[in-house]
Amino acid sequence: xxxxxxxxxxxxxxxxxxxxxxxxxxxxxxxxxxxxxxxxxxxxxxxxxxxxxxxxxxxxxxxxxxxxxxxxxxxxxxxxxxxxxxxxxxxxxxxxxxxxxxxxxxxxxxxxxxxxxxxxxxxxxxxxxxxxxxxxxxxxxxxxxxxxxxxxxxxxxxxxxxxxxxxxx
Amino acid sequence: xxxxxxxxxxxxxxxxxxxxxxxxxxxxxxxxxxxxxxxxxxxxxxxxxxxxxxxxxxxxxxxxxxxxxxxxxxxxxxxxxxxxxxxxxxxxxxxxxxxxxxxxxxxxxxxxxxxxxxxxxxxxxxxxxxxxxxxxxxxxxxxxxxxxxxxxxxxxxxxxxxxxxxxxxxxxxxxxxxxxxxxxxxxxxxxxxxxxxxxxxxxxxxxxxxxxxxxxxxxxxxxxxxxxxxxxxxxxxxxxxxxxxxxxxxxxxxxxxxxxxxxxxxxxxxxxxxxxxxxxxxxxxxxxxxxxxxxxx
Numbered sequence: 001x002x003x004x005x006x007x008x009x010x011x012x013x014x015x016x017x018x019x020x021x022x023x024x025x026x027x028x029x030x031x032x033x034x035x036x037x038x039x040x041x042x043x044x045x046x047x048x049x050x051x052x053x054x055x056x057x058x059x060x061x062x063x064x065x066x067x068x069x070x071x072x073x074x075x076x077x078x079x080x081x082x083x084x085x086x087x088x089x090x091x092x093x094x095x096x097x098x099x100x101x102x103x104x105x106x107x108x109x110x111x112x113x114x115x116x117x118x119x120x121x122x123x124x125x126x127x128x129x130x131x132x133x134x135x136x137x138x139x140x141x142x143x144x145x146x147x148x149x150x151x152x153x154x155x156x157x158x159x160x161x162x163x164x165x166x167x168x169x
Numbered sequence: 170x171x172x173x174x175x176x177x178x179x180x181x182x183x184x185x186x187x188x189x190x191x192x193x194x195x196x197x198x199x200x201x202x203x204x205x206x207x208x209x210x211x212x213x214x215x216x217x218x219x220x221x222x223x224x225x226x227x228x229x230x231x232x233x234x235x236x237x238x239x240x241x242x243x244x245x246x247x248x249x250x251x252x253x254x255x256x257x258x259x260x261x262x263x264x265x266x267x268x269x270x271x272x273x274x275x276x277x278x279x280x281x282x283x284x285x286x287x288x289x290x291x292x293x294x295x296x297x298x299x300x301x302x303x304x305x306x307x308x309x310x311x312x313x314x315x316x317x318x319x320x321x322x323x324x325x326x327x328x329x330x331x332x333x334x335x336x337x338x339x340x341x342x343x344x345x346x347x348x349x350x351x352x353x354x355x356x357x358x359x360x361x362x363x364x365x366x367x368x369x370x371x372x373x374x375x376x377x378x379x380x381x382x383x384x385x386x387x388x389x390x391x392x393x394x395x396x397x398x399x400x401x402x403x404x405x406x407x408x409x410x411x412x413x414x415x416x417x418x419x420x421x422x423x424x425x426x427x428x429x430x431x432x433x434x435x436x437x438x439x440x441x442x443x444x445x446x447x448x449x450x451x452x453x454x455x456x457x458x459x460x461x462x463x464x465x466x
Contacts, residue, residue: 028438039446061404061448077407077441080434082415115255115294115308115425116377123254123372130249132257133288133304136264140281143272150318150457152400154277157451160390163442 023055025065025079033072037062045070053079230361232368233342237302240338241284244302246365247337248286250373251298251306255290258309258464263289266462270318271305271325277398278333287325295413296426298376299328301338310422313464314412318457323396323406330391336384337375341368379429386431386439393440393448402454410437 030048034041037059047053047067053074056064062073138146147154230239257264264287271287283303289312297307305328315321331337369375389406397403414433416423430436 028434029441039449060402075441076404076411077437077444080414080437081411115292115296117374117425119254120251120373120377121371123250125246125249126253126256127249129252129256130245133248133252133264133286136261136268136288137284137286138265138268138272140272140276143269143276146269147273147400150455150460152273152455152457155398155400155451155454157394157397159394160443160447162386162390163439 023081025053025055025081027051027053027078028080029078031074031078033070033074035072037073044072055081230364232364241302243365244300244304247300247369247373247375248304248306251376254373255292258289258291260465263462270321274322274326274395274399275329277395278329280333293422294425295422297324297328299331299337301332303332305329314409317461319396319401319405319455320409322399322401323392324409326395327388327392327406329395330388334387336380340378340380377425382431386436389436389440390443397451397454400455402456403448403451407437407440
């Protein structure tokens with residue numbers, strides 16, 4: 001694990017420009033690896049909770065992954081992206097490697113105010129900002145127009161029950 | 170249970186003079202409903218309603234069963250305090266964009282009637298807040314973590330779900346029942362503002378309070394459903410949770426979020442349980458990456 005953390009940045013540095021440079025992940029739960037990104041596709045392998053995975057690509061709700069012995073498609077929610085348990089540079093480097101850095105995702109955390117409990121507790125009502133906030137308000141109709149312009153269509157979909165298992169009871 | 174309770178209260182109401190009947194009714198409700206945790210709120214709601222009707226003057230602000238206007242008033246106050254801690258990002262295009270996405274998602278909820286307000290605040294913390302009446306605030310730090318419109322929709326949908334389910338209102342009501350504030354309400358001595366201040370507490374501390382874990386999981390599940398209903402790629406919210414999950418626990422930017430919410434990994438596992446293959450039938454959900462508004466700095 002430690003060696004990983006040390007080596008990974010090096011590997012990434014030596015592979016500039018490779019857009020598919022590996023993003024690492026770990027299994028949040030045991031799951032099946034499939035040949036195609038469909039739940040009825042052929043099984044090509046499996047992994048256990050905590051197994052390290054290499055994330056190769058993403059398609060809808062599926063990730064193409066590679067484990068030590070298998071590769072194939074797995075449900076996105078079975079995988080935790082990134083290797084780090086605690087904060088470290090590796091996560092940042094991984095973000096660069098996966099092309100996320102270009103999207104303004106690198107966060108500067110120095111010298112900016114936080115929102116801790118004390119600050120929230122001591123906060124005083126700001127009428128001008130409330131007025132400003134309310135000036136941005138959109139009507140239901142405007143929301144609908146905005147959706148339409150993006151090609152969004154409302155879909156019928158029931159709220160999810162607490163867990164699938166309970167739903168089946 | 171309900172029937173017995175109803176009969177008891179009705180009997181008492183007949184036998185005892187009106188004013189007292191209500192008080193005893195309350196006591197009874199407390200006694201009966203303390204056995205069914207979580208039901209207390211419903212009970213008090215009825216009691217407060219009767220109080221309001223009974224009152225001769227304009228009823229005081231009624232936290233236990235607020236009208237829509239009172240809900241909005243409460244949320245406005247909390248949000249105003251939050252904005253006192255961190256102002257809005259000075260970017261009209263950003264704020265309009267977030268309001269359009271949020272409004273469309275909120276249209277898919279049971280509270281499409283509310284005048285929803287969305288805002289991005291100047292804070293590099295990673296967090297989002299909801300207040301009664303349809304106020305939703307996300308930090309610039311969280312916005313930075315987003316990659317596309319579906320992810321923004323997912324985050325806003327989680328907060329919208331809190332409003333729809335009155336999660337924050339409920340914790341305020343609960344503490345109100347325990348505090349002396351209940352006394353204040355009962356006697357109808359308070360003016361609206363006094364009551365609101367009592368309910369909210371100091372500044373925007375409400376925003377630093379944790380909800381029940383189950384409320385967070387529920388908002389996640391509803392958030393995914395609302396995102397799907399709005400025609401977006403429904404995995405927007407889980408993707409954001411995955412990104413946030415990569416942030417170290419010891420990093421200041423997530424300190425408050427991690428303190429007040431279950432860890433993103435737990436939330437993902439719970440979501441996965443709930444989703445199963447339910448989203449498999451949903452196709453054509455959009456991410457709208459091209460339209461996603463990028464921050465200028």
